[in-house]
Structures are given as C-alpha cells and as structure tokens.
Amino acid sequence: MDTNLLRIFADVANQPSFAAVARERAVDASSVSRAIAQLEAELGVRLFHRTTRTMALTEAGELYLARIRPLLDELERARxxxxxxxxxxxxxxxxxxxxxxxxxxxxxxxPEFRRLYPDLRLELLLTDDNLDLVTERIDLALRLAPSFRADLVGVRLMPTRYHVVASPDHAASLGPRLSPKDIRDMSCLLLNLPEFRTGWLFAKDKADDVVEVPVRGDIVISNVLALRDAALAGLGPTLLADWLVRDDLRAGRLVDLYPGHRVTATSFDTGAWLVYPSRRFLPRRTRLTIDFLRSKFLGMVAAAPA
Structure with missing residues (x-):
C-alpha cells in the first residue's frame, strides 16, 4: 500500500479537514479527497463520517488510525x-x-533556535489548557508544577520561586516592616485558581515553620501577564513567579514586599519541567531541542540573583 495514502489519512484524522490538509501540502483539496476515497476503496470500509459541515472518524477509521500511527512513526524515525x-x-x-x-x-x-536549525518546522502551541501529548501528537511540553505525570518523561529546567510584589508607590503606601499576617488586611490582586485566591503560604528563608495567611481581593484575573500589568499599574500586591517578575524587580518597576520569606500558594518545591511522552526512539530533532532548552534555562538559573 502507498504509504503516502496512510500519511494523508493520518493528517486528515488530525485536522480533520480536506482543505486544511491540502493547504499544508500545497495541493488541491480534491486530491486529498481522492486519496481518502482510494484508501477506503482498497480497504472496503468507510473511514470518515462526512457531512457538509463536519467530518469525524468512523469506528473502523479509529481502529485503522491506531494501527498505522506506530508504523508511520517508525518510518519517520527510520528516515x-x-x-x-x-x-x-x-x-x-x-x-x-x-x-x-x-x-x-x-x-x-x-530566533537563536531558528538560526541553529533553519530546516526545522516549529509549531508552538501556547495555551493554558493541559494538552494531552499523545492525542495531540506533541513532541515536548513545558510545564510548571512540583512534578509531572508518571507516564511522561521529564527534565527539570529550573526551580521557580514566588514573590509578593507591588508597584513602588503602592508598596510605600503599605509602610515598612511588613509581616505575613498584614496580607489579610490588604486588597490583593488574585489569580483565578482556587489555591491562589484563598490563602498564601509564608516561610522564613532557611526555616521550616510555615504560616498560611488568608487573602482577599476585589480584582481576580485568569492570566498572569494581565495580573503583572495590574501590579505594575499600582492596583495592589499580587503573588507571581520569579521568571515573570525578575526583570521588573531588577528595574525597580516592582518591589518584593517579603524579600526575607519564601512564599507560595501550593508548594515551595515547584519548577519548570520539559516533558515528553517517551524516551524510546526519541527523534533527533527532539533530542536537539531538549539539549538547546536545557542549556538556555541553565544559563537563566546561573544569571538569576541569589
């Protein structure tokens, strides 16, 4: 059987759209439709349910896709x-x-990655949804968490630390010598996640005693970039990761209200992880990308203030 037919079928199953696959392959949509029709004729089964608006795999199509995907992956690895x-x-x-x-x-x-590997096509899926790597056929994921799922392989790129930050003017209005308990009397900017909008954990540096302080606020935001902008605008203190506010702290655009404390909403042991579905038969492009990102994030950690 022509393996190109199998690849077209897998592409259509992933989209699913004749027109979208045709655009990616720079061919007419009719040629993609003919390829699927030819494959269905050779197999003697219908692989897709088609209407004027939708297309979905039939049960036979799902079974066939599950069987040929490993074959196509092996062919790509061999290549x-x-x-x-x-x-x-x-x-x-x-x-x-x-x-x-x-x-x-x-x-x-x-830009540097592109200069190093100009023949590599890079697809970046920037989303706050926790995508399934296997179903979405994703090679690598950058995840922020204390750990990752046991069925994935992971490399810790860097630790993360959280800071309670505010604009200089807002920080000055709060007065000096703040203690963690003072947070309960402030109107904070809150991230719209259950752990972040109810209470924050404080611990003195190099100390094990942890204090949980309730937080409240009239502004709740679902995106941390917008949350940082709100803090920069002087709307109140908020809890943000070091990788997000490091430059603002250095430039004096934000102030760390508790520089002598470790602060978090979930766990003090959090980090940025590079995860992928399997260590076996890892494509060369994936290995090179892992090595590139590890070296760059190692440099970020080395350059970060203690």
Missing part, C-alpha cells in the same frame, strides 16, 4: 536515522507551553 548525518534536523517539532511562560521565557529563544 531520520538515515539523514542523521545532516548538519540541520528537519521535520516538524510541536511544542506546547502556557501562554505566559511561552511568551516570557520561550519566545526570546526562538
């Missing part, structure tokens, strides 16, 4: 092994990250 002597990797790498982390920490690295 990469043959071409492994090339200076620059090729193919498509799909990487996902949260909107904020991707914008602040990942996008500044893309």
């Amino acid at each position: 990469e092994e043959v071409l492994s002597a090339r200076t620059s990797p090729s193919g498509t790498l799909r990487l996902t990250a949260s909107v904020a982390f991707g914008t602040v920490c990942l996008m500044p690295l893309v």
Whole structure:
C-alpha cells in the first residue's frame, strides 16, 4: 500500500479537514479527497463520517488510525536515522507551553533556535489548557508544577520561586516592616485558581515553620501577564513567579514586599519541567531541542540573583 495514502489519512484524522490538509501540502483539496476515497476503496470500509459541515472518524477509521500511527512513526524515525548525518534536523517539532511562560521565557529563544536549525518546522502551541501529548501528537511540553505525570518523561529546567510584589508607590503606601499576617488586611490582586485566591503560604528563608495567611481581593484575573500589568499599574500586591517578575524587580518597576520569606500558594518545591511522552526512539530533532532548552534555562538559573 502507498504509504503516502496512510500519511494523508493520518493528517486528515488530525485536522480533520480536506482543505486544511491540502493547504499544508500545497495541493488541491480534491486530491486529498481522492486519496481518502482510494484508501477506503482498497480497504472496503468507510473511514470518515462526512457531512457538509463536519467530518469525524468512523469506528473502523479509529481502529485503522491506531494501527498505522506506530508504523508511520517508525518510518519517520527510520528516515531520520538515515539523514542523521545532516548538519540541520528537519521535520516538524510541536511544542506546547502556557501562554505566559511561552511568551516570557520561550519566545526570546526562538530566533537563536531558528538560526541553529533553519530546516526545522516549529509549531508552538501556547495555551493554558493541559494538552494531552499523545492525542495531540506533541513532541515536548513545558510545564510548571512540583512534578509531572508518571507516564511522561521529564527534565527539570529550573526551580521557580514566588514573590509578593507591588508597584513602588503602592508598596510605600503599605509602610515598612511588613509581616505575613498584614496580607489579610490588604486588597490583593488574585489569580483565578482556587489555591491562589484563598490563602498564601509564608516561610522564613532557611526555616521550616510555615504560616498560611488568608487573602482577599476585589480584582481576580485568569492570566498572569494581565495580573503583572495590574501590579505594575499600582492596583495592589499580587503573588507571581520569579521568571515573570525578575526583570521588573531588577528595574525597580516592582518591589518584593517579603524579600526575607519564601512564599507560595501550593508548594515551595515547584519548577519548570520539559516533558515528553517517551524516551524510546526519541527523534533527533527532539533530542536537539531538549539539549538547546536545557542549556538556555541553565544559563537563566546561573544569571538569576541569589
């Protein structure tokens, strides 16, 4: 069987749209439709339910896709092994990250990555949804958490630390020598996650005693980039990760209200992780991307203030 038909079928199953696949392949939509019709004729089954507006896999189509995906993956790996002597990797790498982390920490690295690997097609899925790596056929994910799922392989890129920050003017209005308990009397800017909008945990540096302080606020925001903007505008104190506010703290645009404390909403042991579905048969482009990101984030950690 023509393996190109199988690849077209897998592409249509992922989209699912003849027109979208045709655009990616720079061909007419009719040729994609004919390829699917040819494959269905050879198999003697219908692979897609089609209407004027929707397209979905039939039960037979789902079974067939599950069987051929490993075959197509093996063919792609074999191709990469043959071409492994090339200076620059090729193919498509799909990487996902949260909107904020991707914008602040990942996008500044893309120009250099592009210069190093000009033949690699990069698809960045910046979303706050926790995408399934296998279902979405994602090669790598940048995740912010204390750990990651046991069925994934992970590399810790850097630890994260949280700070209670406010604009200089707002910080001055609060007075000196703040203690954690003072937070309960402030109108804070809150992230719209259950742990972040109810109470924050405080611990003195190099001390184990943890104090949980209730928080309240009239402004609740679902995006940390907007939350930082609100803090910069002097609307109140908020809890944000170091990677998001490091430059603002250095430049004096924000002030750390509790520099002698560790603060968090969930766990003090959190980090940025690079995770992927499997260590086995890792494509060369994925290995090179992992090495690139590890080196860059290691540099970020080394440059960060103690």
